[in-house]
Amino acid sequence: GEDVEQSLFLSVREGDSSVINCTYTDSSSTYLYWYKQEPGAGLQLLTYIFSNMDMKQDQRLTVLLNKKDKHLSLRIADTQTGDSAIYFCAESMDPGNQFYFGTGTSLTVIP
Amino acid sequence: DSGVTQTPKHLITATGQRVTLRCSPRSGDLSVYWYQQSLDQGLQFLIQYYNGEERAKGNILERFSAQQFPDLHSELNLSSLELGDSALYFCASSGYGQRGPQHFGDGTRLSIL
Numbered sequence: 582g583e584d585v586e587q588s589l590f591l592s593v594r595e596g597d598s599s600v601i602n603c604t605y606t607d608s609s610s611t612y613l614y615w616y617k618q619e620p621g622a623g624l625q626l627l628t629y630i631f632s633n634m635d636m637k638q639d640q641r642l643t644v645l646l647n648k649k650d651k652h653l654s655l656r657i658a659d660t661q662t663g664d665s666a667i668y669f670c671a672e673s674m675d676p677g678n679q680f681y682f683g684t685g686t687s688l689t690v691i692p
Numbered sequence: 693d694s695g696v697t698q699t700p701k702h703l704i705t706a707t708g709q710r711v712t713l714r715c716s717p718r719s720g721d722l723s724v725y726w727y728q729q730s731l732d733q734g735l736q737f738l739i740q741y742y743n744g745e746e747r748a749k750g751n752i753l754e755r756f757s758a759q760q761f762p763d764l765h766s767e768l769n770l771s772s773l774e775l776g777d778s779a780l781y782f783c784a785s786s787g788y789g790q791r792g793p794q795h796f797g798d799g800t801r802l803s804i805l
Contacts, residue, residue: 614793623694623782624735624796669735677747678723678786680794682735 585672587683594691599657601686603670606651610672613646615655618667618685627655627668657688665690695719698783698797706805710771713800717764717785723747724766725786725794726758730779741766770802778804 584606593599605613610632616624630637630644630653637644643656653670667685674681695718703711717724726738728751737750741760752758755773760766770777780801784794 612792616796623798624784625694626793626795629793677740677742678792678794679740679748680725680737682737684734 585670585681585683587668587670587686589684590687590689592689592691593660595660595662597660599655599660599664599688599690601655601657601668601670601688603653603655603683604651605653605670605672605681605683607672607674607681608648608651610674612673613644613653614671614673614680615642615644616669616671616682618669620666624669660688660690662690662692664688694795694797696783696785696795696797698781698800700800701798702801702803704803704805705773707773707775709773710769711773711802713768713770713781713783713802715766715768715783715785715797717766717783718795721785721787721795722764723786724760724764725784726752726766726768727782727784728779729782729799730776735782738768773804775804778802 586604614629615627641658645654669685670683671680697716699714722743725740728736738752740748744760758768780799782799784796786794
């Protein structure tokens with residue numbers, strides 16, 4: 582449950598869709614999460630998906646989970662400049678709700 | 693607002709000193725987690741407490757210690773500080789045994805001069 586990987590950087594144009602990817606190694610994870618961190622701020626919970634689900638949509642955010650490939654993605658539709666931030670994926674494990682975070686993907690939105 | 697409160701927001705101190713960081717979890721959350729975020733090492737889990745007891749340890753140095761008090765607030769003590777301890781320290785809380793998100797405070801930025 583400790584190897585959660587993300588690409589480091591992503592640039593998109595304003596109005597386009599962004600897709601941030603994450604791979605994890607532990608198939609016994611319970612939930613998978615996406616957090617957003619703006620400069621100088623804490624981690625803000627964006628959305629999460631239970632490990633037996635394939636997809637979850639929440640307004641502009643769509644989470645896709647491929648359990649077979651241990652691949653998680655976050656799609657942001659109509660990306661805005663305010664979406665520029667670092668995005669972390671995390672998997673949680675029992676017992677104790679231990680979290681394992683990825684390295685974070687820095688999203689830059691170009692006006 | 694996550695409901696998790698961390699104080700102070702900023703700390704500037706010198707090598708060899710000792711500091712205490714404080715965290716108040718969200719109302720009703722029994723679990724508190726501490727993390728260190730530095731530029732070169734990313735977000736590192738340090739330690740978890742549940743209802744006053746230590747539950748899990750991560751990459752926490754022996755110079756660091758933590759505790760959770762009966763009112764559920766937690767303190768992280770950092771001693772014999774080194775330049776490399778400069779980082780953002782986050783506290784998060786969740787309901788133990790209930791699968792669900794951790795909610796993060798805004799962090800304490802520690803600068804060692």
